[in-house]
Amino acid sequence: MKAAVLEAYNQPLVVKQVADPELAPDGVILKLEATGICRSDWHGWAGHMPSSIRSFPHILGHEMSGVVEQVGSGIRNFKKGDRVIVPFSQGDGTCPHCQAGHHNVCDSMKMVGFSFDGGFAEYIHIPNADLNLLHLPDGVDFLTASAMGCRFMTAFHGVVAQGSVRPGEWVAVYGAGGVGLSAIQIATAAGANVIAVDIADDKLEFAKRLGAVATINSKNVKAPEAVKELTKGGANVTIDALGIQDTFLNSLFSLNKRGRHVQIGLSSNPNGGMTPVPLNLMIMNELTIAGSVSMPIPEYREMLQMVETGKLEPGKLVTKQIALEEINAAFDDMTNYAGFGVTVITKF
CATH class of the missing domain: 3.90.180.10 (Medium-chain alcohol dehydrogenases, catalytic domain)
Structure with missing residues (x-):
């Protein structure tokens, strides 16, 4: 063959x-x-x-x-x-x-x-x-x-099972690659208001066609601040579909109190993705972090x-x-x- x-x-x-x-x-x-x-x-x-x-x-x-x-x-x-x-x-x-x-x-x-x-x-x-x-x-x-x-089934598990996304919630998706775009379509189908965050305008435009109600180019603005302004307080759910330290931390800083973060993106760092975590923010705002695989x-x-x-x-x-x-x-x-x-x- x-x-x-x-x-x-x-x-x-x-x-x-x-x-x-x-x-x-x-x-x-x-x-x-x-x-x-x-x-x-x-x-x-x-x-x-x-x-x-x-x-x-x-x-x-x-x-x-x-x-x-x-x-x-x-x-x-x-x-x-x-x-x-x-x-x-x-x-x-x-x-x-x-x-x-x-x-x-x-x-x-x-x-x-x-x-x-x-x-x-x-x-x-x-x-x-x-x-x-x-x-x-x-x-x-x-x-x-x-x-x-x-990527699509991974996003489905992340949005539906791990993120428990509900109608009317705000969901910020960091990374508009294959997993991120899938998550945008799935969360939209679940009735959520989805914000797409990326550094490429063509990907953000594609995200709109898949249902994103707003997009943020994080090269131009501080994404967590922009998310909190759009949502009037922060997202109910954030999804990191990329897996680098910046997108992970920005996802956490984008959440409203009692928000839920779903980590789908794998790190390519040789240290296995070790990264600092804002523990005080997690505790005081009662944030939840869920991993999601396949x-x-x-x-x-x-x-x-x-x-x-x-x-x-x-x-x-x-x-x-x-x-x-x-x-x-x-x-x-x-x-x-x-x-x-x-x-x-x-x-x-």
Whole structure:
């Protein structure tokens, strides 16, 4: 099969022929129809996640959808020809967290495209597929499915489950990349008034088209002050979709009393994201900070239903469709923070 292969950190991916994946009894082999390119892929390519990529060569890619090509002898829930979407985080189904429905924090969690070869290829093998694969509703196409593969479902979990965003609340989203734009659309659909904060005017303009009622360019003004002025006291919820110290702290300083902060953006700092925290502000204003990673399997059903009925439109995030051979240009754009929206590979 053809694949884009990572042979060394920070080096162009090599598009070449590699061996087809082998089928395990509990696994499914998919023919991929669409794979999104996420900043997490870029972090992996840049060497920011060395504990996740154990050896080279390696195939990245974790936002994918496709058609079942082969099923293992132990598979009960899928058959050849089924249309499916692949959750990013893969649980083993046996730990206490999985059994409580929180597969995204499984004690033995595996991540597609990191723990094992991913979707920058024509085919992929998904282990433990009866647990870690989902049927794609007939009303959702492959492009839309791959647009929600990681960033959209991560934002959904952050907004709905971790942030508990309610109608009429003010939500400030720091960072208008893939996760941030997804959070803006989802929080808007939940009935919130959303403020988008970024340093790029084109991303902020796109955020307006996705439902943001106001935008703030933090290069020009002090964002926390601007948020508090717009909301007459501070946001009920803030979401840091970027993961740097400035956006984390500005998110906290943007909150009203008893506000809730959701941290989705991962830090690329080698110290694991260690950063100062304004403890006195947290205590006196009774602020809450919640981490948010990926999304547990049970929440997918609600999200997919909202997409199928048109309440959510992740396809609107897609700004570019490319061939697998164009993947290095997409990574260059991420390195230079160029462009906006979601890029999806649709030609393999």
